[in-house]
Amino acid sequence: MTAAASTKRRIAIAVSAIAALALLASPLPAAASSSAAQSAPMAGKSKAAKTVTKTPAKATTKASAARTRAAAAVAAADYSSIFATQQPALTNSGWATCAVAITWSVDTDGLSADEAATQIANLTWAFDQWTQGSGLAFQYAGTENLAYDDAAFSLKPANGSALQSRHVYLAFVADSDSARLGGGTVGLGSPSQVWPSTKEIITGAAVFRTDHVKQASTREDKSLYMHELGHVLGLAHASETSNIMYPVVSDHTDLGAGDVNGVRSMNKPCKAAA
Ligand SMILES: [Zn+2]
Secondary structure, three states: OOHHHHHHHOOOOOOHHHHHHOOOEOOOOOOOOHHHHHHHHHHHHHHHOOOOOOOHHHHHHHHHHHHHHHHHHHHHHHEEEOOOOOHHOOOOOOOEEEOOOHHHHHHEOOOHHHHHHHHHHHHHHHHHHHHHHHHHOOOEEEEEEEEEEEOOEEEEEOOOOOOOEEEEEEEEEOHHHHOOOOOOEEEEEEEEEEEEOOOOOEEEEEEEEEHHHHHHHHHHHHHHHHHHHHHHEOOOOOOOOOOOOOEEEOOOOOHHHHHHHHHHHHHOOHHHOO
């Protein structure tokens, strides 16, 4: 893209849907509270499906099949736009499905070289899951020194250069460097700029709490990355545990039907002249 084109594109407005996002609960203390939170509603559901004791066996089977279909339909419809409540004019903003990949870079400050390599692999894996679910293409562009503004929730190149279009900025941030992270909040993600006339998201950002990432399991890290990337792609929280946008951290690493339906419904056609 030419400099002129990218200048024009910067008319895109900066967005701040972040306040709604600081909700991904951490599994602290340890994994116990998160697995309790996760398994309680699930146990409740499966019991409800099985305790139809006064109905003939056939009817029970039919009823539970119907309930299974109903539950699947509920999960599939379980998505919403991150802008729906805070910036309604931008509801259902999404990324454009261009063949040219959306690029991403990451600031691995606070991680050792080995830890950084591991987390870049986990992030690549998380982007791949979204590629399969969303039809959007992503490409790793390398590590980058980024400046994080916690109050504004923005990540920008530390060298002062402009934000790149169709790019996702990621960073590992110490608990002590963020009022937003900490306590139960281990990650945050949001679109950063949207082209208002077309509702095309053109930049996004996510941060991950360094101490949490280091002590969590690989599956928990992957799950966290998938969740925050879902926000970057325009999704708000879901209420079904089968969706990755369910706001409690877990070791769940499969996109749910609502995640896939949601992002696909928000994707925008590619209008790039390139
Ligand atoms: Zn979240």
